Amino acid sequence: MSFQEIFIQQVVNGLLLGSFYGLVALGYSMVYGIVKLLNFAHADVYMVGGFCSLTLLTLFKDTFLGNSWTGIVVSMLITMVIVGLLGVVIERIAYKPLREAPRLSLLITALGVSMILYNSVMVVTGGEYRAYKTGLGFQGISIGSVFVTHTQIILTVAAVALMLVLHLFITKTMYGKAMRAISMDLDCCRLMGVNCNKIIALTFFVGTALAASAGTMAGVYYGSLHFFMGFVIGIKAFTAAVIGGIGIIPGAMLGGLLLGLLESFGTQIPFIGSEWKDVFSFSILIIILIFKPTGLLGKKESERM
Amino acid sequence: MKKRLWIFAFVILLILSGVIGCSQPAAPPSGGGGEESEAPEFDGEILLGIMVPVTGSEATYGKDMENAMKIAADEINAAGGVLGKEIKFTLGDDGCDPQMCTAAASKLVSSEVVAVLGGYCSGATIPALKIYGDAKIPFVITAANSTQIIDENPGWAYMINSPGYHQADAASDCFEELGVEKLAFVHQGDGFSENLAELTRDEWKDRGHEVVAYDVVNKGEQDFSSLVTKIRSSGAEGVYWTAYHADGALLIKQLRQGGYTGEITVADGSSSVQLLEIAGSAGEGVYCTSPPVVDFLPKAKQFISAYNAKYGQEPGPYAGLAYDGVYLMADAIERAGSTDPDAMREALSATDNFETLSGAIAFTPKNVLEESNFITIKGEGGKWVLVD
Numbered sequence: 295m296s297f298q299e300i301f302i303q304q305v306v307n308g309l310l311l312g313s314f315y316g317l318v319a320l321g322y323s324m325v326y327g328i329v330k331l332l333n334f335a336h337a338d339v340y341m342v343g344g345f346c347s348l349t350l351l352t353l354f355k356d357t358f359l360g361n362s363w364t365g366i367v368v369s370m371l372i373t374m375v376i377v378g379l380l381g382v383v384i385e386r387i388a389y390k391p392l393r394e395a396p397r398l399s400l401l402i403t404a405l406g407v408s409m410i411l412y413n414s415v416m417v418v419t420g421g422e423y424r425a426y427k428t429g430l431g432f433q434g435i436s437i438g439s440v441f442v443t444h445t446q447i448i449l450t451v452a453a454v455a456l457m458l459v460l461h462l463f464i465t466k467t468m469y470g471k472a473m474r475a476i477s478m479d480l481d482c483c484r485l486m487g488v489n490c491n492k493i494i495a496l497t498f499f500v501g502t503a504l505a506a507s508a509g510t511m512a513g514v515y516y517g518s519l520h521f522f523m524g525f526v527i528g529i530k531a532f533t534a535a536v537i538g539g540i541g542i543i544p545g546a547m548l549g550g551l552l553l554g555l556l557e558s559f560g561t562q563i564p565f566i567g568s569e570w571k572d573v574f575s576f577s578i579l580i581i582i583l584i585f586k587p588t589g590l591l592g593k594k595e596s597e598r599m
Numbered sequence: 600m601k602k603r604l605w606i607f608a609f610v611i612l613l614i615l616s617g618v619i620g621c622s623q624p625a626a627p628p629s630g631g632g633g634e635e636s637e638a639p640e641f642d643g644e645i646l647l648g649i650m651v652p653v654t655g656s657e658a659t660y661g662k663d664m665e666n667a668m669k670i671a672a673d674e675i676n677a678a679g680g681v682l683g684k685e686i687k688f689t690l691g692d693d694g695c696d697p698q699m700c701t702a703a704a705s706k707l708v709s710s711e712v713v714a715v716l717g718g719y720c721s722g723a724t725i726p727a728l729k730i731y732g733d734a735k736i737p738f739v740i741t742a743a744n745s746t747q748i749i750d751e752n753p754g755w756a757y758m759i760n761s762p763g764y765h766q767a768d769a770a771s772d773c774f775e776e777l778g779v780e781k782l783a784f785v786h787q788g789d790g791f792s793e794n795l796a797e798l799t800r801d802e803w804k805d806r807g808h809e810v811v812a813y814d815v816v817n818k819g820e821q822d823f824s825s826l827v828t829k830i831r832s833s834g835a836e837g838v839y840w841t842a843y844h845a846d847g848a849l850l851i852k853q854l855r856q857g858g859y860t861g862e863i864t865v866a867d868g869s870s871s872v873q874l875l876e877i878a879g880s881a882g883e884g885v886y887c888t889s890p891p892v893v894d895f896l897p898k899a900k901q902f903i904s905a906y907n908a909k910y911g912q913e914p915g916p917y918a919g920l921a922y923d924g925v926y927l928m929a930d931a932i933e934r935a936g937s938t939d940p941d942a943m944r945e946a947l948s949a950t951d952n953f954e955t956l957s958g959a960i961a962f963t964p965k966n967v968l969e970e971s972n973f974i975t976i977k978g979e980g981g982k983w984v985l986v987d
Contacts (some may be wrong), residue, residue: 295831303831307827308825310822310824314822423877425879432880432881434856445856516821516822516849517878518877520845522819526821557822558825558828559825561825568815569814569815569817
């Protein structure tokens with residue numbers, strides 16, 4: 295492979311990985327923007343999404359939907375609804391009663407929810423890896439020695455499309471406007487007659503549904519699920535959200551893509567092994583934060599927080 | 600007051616039900632070995648010690664080894680025993696714990712066993728080496744394979760499982776046979792997989808071949824696509840994965856997804872059938888260097904069915920070696936002509952390609968297997984099959 299080919303291939307790899315990070319990062323960012331909560335349970339919702347869609351896909355396998363793209367899309371949509379509702383339930387039960395409590399209590403509650411989720415899945419699945427069987431093959435397009443499978447292309451496009459839909463939702467609809475308003479001042483919104491509880495629930499629904507879609511895509515792409523699969527991606531997505539500027543929607547997407555690309559190129563650095571890729575990518579991220587503490591797209595503001 | 604009475608009654612009921620429950624006989628012994636057609640006449644008995652963990656975290660494996668040994672002994676006894684004597688066992692539970700191991704070894708020595716079989720956890724085998732050495736009791740180690748055992752062996756222990764470095768040979772052989780010249784290594788940074796990758800890398804270089812990539816993936820990470828690109832761009836013709844099956848399956852899948860067309864071989868940590876299940880069609884044609892697990896050995900069919908019949912379950916990963924150990928010991932006693940310690944030890948050392956399920960046994964002067972007993976298996980139709 296020539297240098298250009300390696301470069302293009304790594305960009306392709308980085309984009310897919312980055313769009314997974316971006317999808318999960320969006321949930322962190324949205325929730326933080328609105329209720330100032332680091333929702334640790336978010337990574338586990340991603341994992342639950344993976345398992346939920348696998349269950350559905352297994353049910354669909356022998357019906358007319360099959361376990362190829364039709365089945366995958368349908369199961370992903372249903373999963374997004376189910377897991378989105380799970381997100382709303384979590385918010386109602388675990389976070390809403392603590393909305394006026396110190397932030398630290400809320401943080402610990404989020405940790406607790408995270409543990410409840412992954413331990414329950416661990417018990418149900420016996421801690422085993424589950425194969426995510428689909429009817430997809432390894433066909434793809436090769437240009438020179440750059441090789442991209444159809445699955446990779448479709449998943450990347452789907453992830454980016456979801457992010458765009460979310461962006462439109464936030465910027466163009468009344469609900470989106472309400473979300474942005476609440477992120478600025480919750481009490482003021484209440485006084486203005488915005489149904490804050492409803493909007494916060496909606497935020498959780500959307501954020502969680504996006505994580506669930508990422509979980510489904512990860513299952514389809516990587517082919518296996520595990521109760522602890524959310525842990526690493528959770529940390530990375532959270533990092534992506536902070537790098538992009540937490541609470542800022544396009545920032546989460548940008549941060550995710552940036553982190554994905556950095557990791558891809560980190561693997562390829564000559565003379566040192568791939569074990570240094572995280573050192574490489576996180577060093578750059580630290581440098582970014584030193585120069586832009588509020589993240590890439592974050593605005594300078596000292597008062598509100 | 601009434602409430603308290605109720606609680607009292609409830610407690611009484613609980614105790615009663617407990618007593619009744621306990622007094623019922625435990626599950627009836629399974630049928631195997633029940634109807635002996637005609638018991639052979641024996642001229643005394645040979646008492647062998649079994650030292651395996653039958654309690655603690657590794658109990659399943661220990662129990663499995665014990666079961667396998669009993670099958671071997673039943674077969675030998677049914678054929679007339681050893682030197683006309685009946686093989687009998689006594690158990691010492693090492694619990695996979697160094698302290699329990701010392702106690703178990705002392706117990707076996709004081710029970711006057713003529714030889715000991717077993718040893719599953721290396722850590723709970725090493726302390727016993729000196730005890731058996733001092734008591735002049737030959738010790739056939741059927742599973743533990745740490746190189747530390749080789750160093751600390753006072754000369755009375757014989758290892759019939761290949762030590763880790765044999766796998767480096769097995770893997771190099773495998774790639775040479777596949778005609779690979781440029782090899783890439785991927786491990787997971789933990790002691791086991793890194794050590795194996797290092798050993799194999801050195802072996803591969805010593806044989807005059809090229810190592811084009813030597814990489815690591817972090818545990819818990821799912822995306823290896825950038826690594827795949829790196830491997831492809833390095834021009835590797837073969838990839839050796841030295842870590843475990845779950846991440847191995849991901850790597851295999853992504854190698855194929857990323858357009859890699861060379862050979863893939865995985866190490867023993869990946870010999871699980873789950874690897875093929877998760878990797879799906881990408882797992883076809885993947886090779887694996889595996890210890891001699893009976894599932895993959897055509898010669899072991901009869902043993903597997905005997906095990907199934909007697910215990911109603913499948914033999915575990917070290918059952919075959921445990922079974923082989925009993926046959927080896929019986930053969931050595933037969934050749935020694937008595938249970939004199941020195942004669943038995945000489946006979947064991949002189950073992951000359953004794954055929955067992957897991958291959959021929961012969962020992963080096965350090966009492967380690969001369970030939971690696973690793974086998975090569977290949978993924979075919981979602982199953983591992985033995986490659987000759």
